[in-house]
Amino acid sequence: MEKRENQKAWLMILPVVVVVAFSAIIPLMTVVNYSVQDIFGPNDRVFVGADWFLAVLNDRRLHEALLRQFLFSALVLVIEVPLGVLIALAMPRKGIAVSFSLVLLALPLLIPWNVIGTIWIIFTRPDIGLLGHTINSLGISFDHTASPFDAWITLMLMEVWHWTPLVVLLAYAGLKAIPDAYYQAARIDGASAWDVFRYIQLPKMRGVLTIAILLRFMDSFLIYAEPFVLTGGGPGNSTTFLSIYLVKLAVGQFDLGHAAAFSIIYFLIVLLFSWIFYQALNTIGTGDRR
């Protein structure tokens, strides 16, 4: 059945628009305003046009941070989404085991982000941390404060540990929304497990997986607290992601205009890629929905 046209639907949307616009519009305009000025003090500012934007576009350290950011987000998506779907498929469907599984899954998601970084500092310490101690006692030297490679491994482990449950919970909720009749029909047709996944479960999970992929993309691209606490962007600059560099610029050098221009470009990059993902996920495989 087609959606009906109904302009009165705006009345149902209105509360959401008001609540979100209250916090969204004025701060965004203020940041745009900062980005075209050189600010020395509350009443001492000079209009500089697009200078800050040019500075951002020509900043080599920023380009490096951007590359790292893309690598990080790509790894996050490639690892967490398939892993999350697999775990959701393996989850129990009935009984008390479901309740316990759901609570267990939620645990990493509920720890404040700065605390996650702190816990992983000590968890990976070679002398008194469970992970660091175990790896080093296996005879492998592992220290994320010295080796960029180890720092990346640690960050990815932390990230996968922290956020895969989000994908699982969404995928699981999507699976639970499939009526039993679909499975019964598939059994009657003699469909294999793969067929069931490919033609029933995956299409039915499209909505929740779109949410999961976009959320994981946005949040991993904007990640700040966990790597900042765990590695501080080091060793060297090897884990300096965009947000960490942005804060260094905004707080360390107190260049509000520069940081604002950076924020806007940063925002536009996230926007562009989210839009591409959103469009792609909304159209991909629609031919399969019979």
Place this chain on the structure above:
Amino acid sequence: MKFHAGRTALICYFVLLLLPIYWMLNMSLRTNSDILSHFALIPTSLTLENYAKIFTDPSWYSGYINSIIYVSLNTAISLLAALPAAYAFSRYRFLGDKHLFFWLLTNRMAPPAVFLLPFFQLYSTVGLIDTHIAVALAHCLFNVPLAVWILEGFMSGVPREIDETAYLDGYRFPRFFLTVFLPLIRTGVGVTAFFCFMFSWVELLFARTLTTTEAKPIAAVMTRTVSATGLDWGLLAAAGVLTIVPGALVIWFVRNYMAKGFALGRV
């Protein structure tokens, strides 16, 4: 056989998932000097003094109370605003619907660092600094779009024929929505409530910027111990363990909504 392999893999996954949390629990039951002096897979000298400090020191436990207040407010506001909006998005076409839907999402895409100053100015201007409602409102920026989005997905999964049939049966919209439609999407409501709670609970930057003392969240209280000379790992770990408890309770209460699944054909 295949079933068996899946179950084994799942158990392995849960063990790995619990390791860092076990380590936090382990540390929370030891004194700081004990933690720093040696590696102990199973702590030998258990102590509850870290927890005792959190439960007796107002600067600690008020952090939990503040967080719970603004997170609950935020979850309630997000759900109440998002339910009708998600219904409108899933059922009707109207001017600018697609653009509006994506605009809502864009509010999750801005890097917060530089936005904190204008946020502080905005909430100072309206006189809300250091109140719970300020943080609850600020968190709507990322929770309301998420709530609309998740709910819209679940609502679109309900055939529109159900609405039509109910209207033909003489239901008016509010009664239809509350007694027929809402029960059909309770899985979605449960998931949404949990996600709103979770994202608001773990967010630090806005919550810290908009509060000073009266509504200071637990995550900000915990950064204070981090910056103090000589980190007290035991205390921090105990506080970390306690940050998990409220959310775990929330998911325990919504688990049935998530687990019961869909009951189509109930109308």
